[in-house]
Amino acid sequence: MRLVRSRIAAGAILLIAAALVACGTATVPPSDSAGADREDVTAAETTPGDDVPLDESPGDDVVSSDVPGDRVVAMDTVIVDAVDVRSMDAPPADTTAGAYPPGPYGIMEGQVLANLDWVGYVNTAGTAISTTLPFGPTSLQALRGSGRGFGIVHVSEFI
Amino acid sequence: MVVEILETNAFGPVSRTDLDAWINTFRLPITTVMDPPGVGLRTFMTYGIRETVFIVDLATMRIVRRFNGSVAGIGPSAIAQAVTEVMRLMGG
Numbered sequence: 001m002r003l004v005r006s007r008i009a010a011g012a013i014l015l016i017a018a019a020l021v022a023c024g025t026a027t028v029p030p031s032d033s034a035g036a037d038r039e040d041v042t043a044a045e046t047t048p049g050d051d052v053p054l055d056e057s058p059g060d061d062v063v064s065s066d067v068p069g070d071r072v073v074a075m076d077t078v079i080v081d082a083v084d085v086r087s088m089d090a091p092p093a094d095t096t097a098g099a100y101p102p103g104p105y106g107i108m109e110g111q112v113l114a115n116l117d118w119v120g121y122v123n124t125a126g127t128a129i130s131t132t133l134p135f136g137p138t139s140l141q142a143l144r145g146s147g148r149g150f151g152i153v154h155v156s157e158f159i
Numbered sequence: 160m161v162v163e164i165l166e167t168n169a170f171g172p173v174s175r176t177d178l179d180a181w182i183n184t185f186r187l188p189i190t191t192v193m194d195p196p197g198v199g200l201r202t203f204m205t206y207g208i209r210e211t212v213f214i215v216d217l218a219t220m221r222i223v224r225r226f227n228g229s230v231a232g233i234g235p236s237a238i239a240q241a242v243t244e245v246m247r248l249m250g251g
Binding site for chain 1 (some may be wrong): 179180188201202206208238248
Protein backbone atom coordinates (compact mmCIF):
# COMPACT_ATOMS: atom_id res chain seq x y z
CA MET A 1 0.00 0.00 0.00
CA ARG A 2 2.86 2.34 0.79
CA LEU A 3 4.44 1.52 -2.61
CA VAL A 4 1.20 2.39 -4.38
CA ARG A 5 0.86 5.66 -2.50
CA SER A 6 4.44 6.55 -3.32
CA ARG A 7 3.83 5.97 -7.02
CA ILE A 8 0.69 8.08 -6.96
CA ALA A 9 2.45 10.86 -5.09
CA ALA A 10 5.35 10.81 -7.48
CA GLY A 11 3.03 10.89 -10.46
CA ALA A 12 1.15 13.85 -9.06
CA ILE A 13 4.34 15.76 -8.43
CA LEU A 14 5.51 15.16 -11.98
CA LEU A 15 2.21 16.36 -13.35
CA ILE A 16 2.29 19.53 -11.32
CA ALA A 17 5.86 20.24 -12.35
CA ALA A 18 5.02 19.63 -16.00
CA ALA A 19 2.05 21.97 -15.79
CA LEU A 20 4.18 24.73 -14.36
CA VAL A 21 6.83 24.41 -17.04
CA ALA A 22 4.39 24.14 -19.93
CA CYS A 23 2.55 27.28 -19.02
CA GLY A 24 5.42 29.60 -19.95
CA THR A 25 6.85 32.57 -18.15
CA ALA A 26 4.20 35.18 -18.69
CA THR A 27 2.49 36.18 -15.46
CA VAL A 28 -0.34 38.47 -14.46
CA PRO A 29 -0.84 40.30 -11.18
CA PRO A 30 -3.08 38.46 -8.71
CA SER A 31 -6.63 39.76 -8.49
CA ASP A 32 -7.04 39.25 -4.75
CA SER A 33 -5.17 42.40 -3.74
CA ALA A 34 -2.08 40.43 -2.78
CA GLY A 35 1.36 41.97 -3.13
CA ALA A 36 2.72 42.68 -6.59
CA ASP A 37 5.51 40.22 -6.03
CA ARG A 38 3.06 37.37 -5.86
CA GLU A 39 2.65 36.92 -9.57
CA ASP A 40 2.27 33.19 -9.45
CA VAL A 41 -0.60 32.86 -11.87
CA THR A 42 0.41 32.41 -15.50
CA ALA A 43 -1.52 33.87 -18.38
CA ALA A 44 -2.55 30.41 -19.53
CA GLU A 45 -4.15 29.60 -16.18
CA THR A 46 -6.47 32.53 -15.83
CA THR A 47 -9.48 30.35 -16.49
CA PRO A 48 -10.06 27.23 -14.39
CA GLY A 49 -9.55 24.07 -16.35
CA ASP A 50 -7.39 25.64 -19.02
CA ASP A 51 -4.61 23.22 -18.20
CA VAL A 52 -6.76 20.13 -18.69
CA PRO A 53 -6.88 18.60 -22.19
CA LEU A 54 -10.37 18.44 -23.60
CA ASP A 55 -10.09 14.76 -24.42
CA GLU A 56 -8.97 13.74 -20.92
CA SER A 57 -11.35 11.65 -18.84
CA PRO A 58 -11.37 11.70 -15.07
CA GLY A 59 -8.66 9.47 -13.68
CA ASP A 60 -6.60 9.40 -16.89
CA ASP A 61 -3.72 11.17 -15.20
CA VAL A 62 -3.65 8.83 -12.24
CA VAL A 63 -1.06 6.08 -12.25
CA SER A 64 -2.83 2.75 -12.20
CA SER A 65 -2.31 0.62 -9.16
CA ASP A 66 0.01 -2.34 -9.32
CA VAL A 67 -2.18 -4.25 -6.92
CA PRO A 68 -4.60 -6.66 -8.58
CA GLY A 69 -8.23 -5.76 -8.00
CA ASP A 70 -9.10 -9.06 -6.40
CA ARG A 71 -6.54 -8.83 -3.62
CA VAL A 72 -7.31 -7.53 -0.17
CA VAL A 73 -4.94 -4.73 0.69
CA ALA A 74 -4.10 -4.05 4.28
CA MET A 75 -4.63 -0.46 5.33
CA ASP A 76 -1.87 1.52 6.90
CA THR A 77 -2.14 1.92 10.61
CA VAL A 78 -3.16 5.43 11.43
CA ILE A 79 -2.08 6.77 14.75
CA VAL A 80 -4.07 9.64 16.17
CA ASP A 81 -3.64 11.57 19.34
CA ALA A 82 -5.74 10.40 22.25
CA VAL A 83 -8.91 12.41 22.44
CA ASP A 84 -11.10 13.17 25.38
CA VAL A 85 -14.20 11.19 24.55
CA ARG A 86 -16.16 13.41 26.91
CA SER A 87 -15.77 16.18 24.36
CA MET A 88 -17.35 14.12 21.59
CA ASP A 89 -21.01 14.31 20.92
CA ALA A 90 -22.77 11.64 22.92
CA PRO A 91 -26.28 10.93 24.01
CA PRO A 92 -27.18 12.87 27.14
CA ALA A 93 -26.91 10.84 30.31
CA ASP A 94 -30.07 9.89 32.15
CA THR A 95 -30.31 12.47 34.93
CA THR A 96 -33.67 11.53 36.44
CA ALA A 97 -34.48 8.74 38.82
CA GLY A 98 -37.23 6.28 38.05
CA ALA A 99 -40.60 6.17 39.72
CA TYR A 100 -40.61 6.49 43.48
CA PRO A 101 -40.21 3.09 45.11
CA PRO A 102 -43.43 1.56 46.42
CA GLY A 103 -44.28 1.05 50.06
CA PRO A 104 -44.73 -0.01 52.71
CA TYR A 105 -42.99 3.07 54.09
CA GLY A 106 -41.41 3.63 57.45
CA ILE A 107 -38.77 5.46 59.39
CA MET A 108 -36.60 2.61 60.61
CA GLU A 109 -33.37 1.51 59.01
CA GLY A 110 -34.07 -0.73 56.05
CA GLN A 111 -37.49 0.74 55.39
CA VAL A 112 -38.39 3.03 52.50
CA LEU A 113 -38.86 6.66 53.43
CA ALA A 114 -42.21 8.00 52.29
CA ASN A 115 -42.38 10.53 49.47
CA LEU A 116 -43.79 13.81 50.80
CA ASP A 117 -44.25 17.10 49.04
CA TRP A 118 -43.27 20.44 50.54
CA VAL A 119 -42.80 24.09 49.75
CA GLY A 120 -39.56 25.93 50.21
CA TYR A 121 -36.22 26.70 48.65
CA VAL A 122 -34.45 24.15 46.49
CA ASN A 123 -30.75 24.79 46.73
CA THR A 124 -28.63 22.20 44.99
CA ALA A 125 -25.61 24.37 44.30
CA GLY A 126 -25.01 25.29 47.93
CA THR A 127 -23.35 28.55 47.02
CA ALA A 128 -25.94 30.99 48.33
CA ILE A 129 -28.22 31.43 51.29
CA SER A 130 -31.41 29.62 50.41
CA THR A 131 -33.75 32.58 50.93
CA THR A 132 -32.11 34.23 47.93
CA LEU A 133 -33.53 31.53 45.70
CA PRO A 134 -37.07 31.08 44.39
CA PHE A 135 -39.72 29.73 46.76
CA GLY A 136 -41.88 26.99 45.42
CA PRO A 137 -43.17 23.43 45.59
CA THR A 138 -40.98 20.37 45.63
CA SER A 139 -41.03 16.78 46.87
CA LEU A 140 -38.71 14.05 47.97
CA GLN A 141 -39.10 12.45 44.57
CA ALA A 142 -38.14 15.69 42.83
CA LEU A 143 -35.10 16.07 45.03
CA ARG A 144 -33.82 12.57 44.25
CA GLY A 145 -32.25 13.86 41.07
CA SER A 146 -30.53 11.08 39.24
CA GLY A 147 -31.17 8.57 41.98
CA ARG A 148 -27.48 8.02 42.48
CA GLY A 149 -25.65 8.19 45.76
CA PHE A 150 -26.97 9.01 49.18
CA GLY A 151 -29.23 11.68 50.56
CA ILE A 152 -29.50 13.29 53.98
CA VAL A 153 -32.96 14.17 55.24
CA HIS A 154 -32.98 16.19 58.44
CA VAL A 155 -36.11 17.15 60.35
CA SER A 156 -35.94 20.06 62.73
CA GLU A 157 -38.13 22.31 64.82
CA PHE A 158 -38.29 26.06 65.28
CA ILE A 159 -38.40 26.87 68.93
CA MET B 160 -28.95 15.46 48.19
CA VAL B 161 -29.38 17.30 51.48
CA VAL B 162 -32.84 18.32 52.65
CA GLU B 163 -33.65 20.28 55.76
CA ILE B 164 -37.31 20.07 56.76
CA LEU B 165 -38.61 22.53 59.30
CA GLU B 166 -41.51 20.44 60.47
CA THR B 167 -42.92 22.31 63.44
CA ASN B 168 -42.84 25.62 65.23
CA ALA B 169 -43.20 24.78 68.92
CA PHE B 170 -45.22 21.75 67.88
CA GLY B 171 -47.42 23.91 65.68
CA PRO B 172 -47.51 24.44 61.91
CA VAL B 173 -44.69 26.34 60.25
CA SER B 174 -45.19 29.58 58.31
CA ARG B 175 -43.01 30.97 55.56
CA THR B 176 -41.83 33.63 57.98
CA ASP B 177 -40.65 30.89 60.30
CA LEU B 178 -38.86 29.16 57.44
CA ASP B 179 -37.10 32.33 56.32
CA ALA B 180 -36.02 33.10 59.88
CA TRP B 181 -34.69 29.57 60.25
CA ILE B 182 -32.65 29.85 57.08
CA ASN B 183 -31.36 33.35 57.71
CA THR B 184 -30.46 32.69 61.32
CA PHE B 185 -28.22 29.79 60.41
CA ARG B 186 -27.40 31.05 56.89
CA LEU B 187 -28.38 27.71 55.40
CA PRO B 188 -27.13 27.07 51.86
CA ILE B 189 -29.09 23.83 51.48
CA THR B 190 -32.56 22.87 50.32
CA THR B 191 -34.87 23.91 53.14
CA VAL B 192 -38.58 23.20 53.07
CA MET B 193 -41.76 23.05 55.13
CA ASP B 194 -45.15 21.41 54.84
CA PRO B 195 -47.47 23.15 52.39
CA PRO B 196 -50.49 24.96 53.80
CA GLY B 197 -53.47 22.81 54.65
CA VAL B 198 -51.76 19.52 55.51
CA GLY B 199 -51.14 20.19 59.17
CA LEU B 200 -48.06 18.56 60.70
CA ARG B 201 -47.73 15.94 57.99
CA THR B 202 -43.95 15.65 58.08
CA PHE B 203 -43.92 15.43 61.87
CA MET B 204 -46.57 12.70 61.79
CA THR B 205 -44.75 10.78 59.04
CA TYR B 206 -41.05 11.21 59.79
CA GLY B 207 -41.15 11.68 63.53
CA ILE B 208 -39.79 14.11 66.03
CA ARG B 209 -37.07 16.61 65.38
CA GLU B 210 -33.36 16.24 65.42
CA THR B 211 -33.64 13.11 63.34
CA VAL B 212 -31.54 12.45 60.29
CA PHE B 213 -32.15 9.80 57.69
CA ILE B 214 -29.42 8.71 55.32
CA VAL B 215 -31.18 7.24 52.32
CA ASP B 216 -29.97 5.33 49.32
CA LEU B 217 -31.32 7.47 46.53
CA ALA B 218 -31.73 4.50 44.21
CA THR B 219 -34.11 2.65 46.50
CA MET B 220 -34.99 5.37 49.04
CA ARG B 221 -34.30 2.88 51.78
CA ILE B 222 -33.05 4.26 55.04
CA VAL B 223 -29.43 3.21 55.35
CA ARG B 224 -28.81 4.86 58.68
CA ARG B 225 -30.89 6.86 61.11
CA PHE B 226 -29.54 9.19 63.75
CA ASN B 227 -31.41 10.81 66.61
CA GLY B 228 -29.77 13.79 68.20
CA SER B 229 -30.67 15.12 71.60
CA VAL B 230 -33.84 17.19 71.81
CA ALA B 231 -32.19 18.88 74.79
CA GLY B 232 -29.32 20.01 72.66
CA ILE B 233 -26.77 17.97 74.58
CA GLY B 234 -24.12 15.91 72.83
CA PRO B 235 -23.39 15.53 69.15
CA SER B 236 -26.12 16.59 66.79
CA ALA B 237 -27.75 14.11 64.45
CA ILE B 238 -26.46 15.94 61.42
CA ALA B 239 -22.86 15.85 62.65
CA GLN B 240 -23.10 12.10 63.06
CA ALA B 241 -24.76 11.72 59.70
CA VAL B 242 -22.18 13.67 57.77
CA THR B 243 -19.41 11.46 59.10
CA GLU B 244 -21.36 8.38 58.11
CA VAL B 245 -22.15 9.67 54.64
CA MET B 246 -18.48 10.36 54.03
CA ARG B 247 -17.73 6.81 55.07
CA LEU B 248 -20.41 5.39 52.80
CA MET B 249 -19.02 7.35 49.89
CA GLY B 250 -15.61 5.95 50.50
CA GLY B 251 -14.14 8.99 52.08
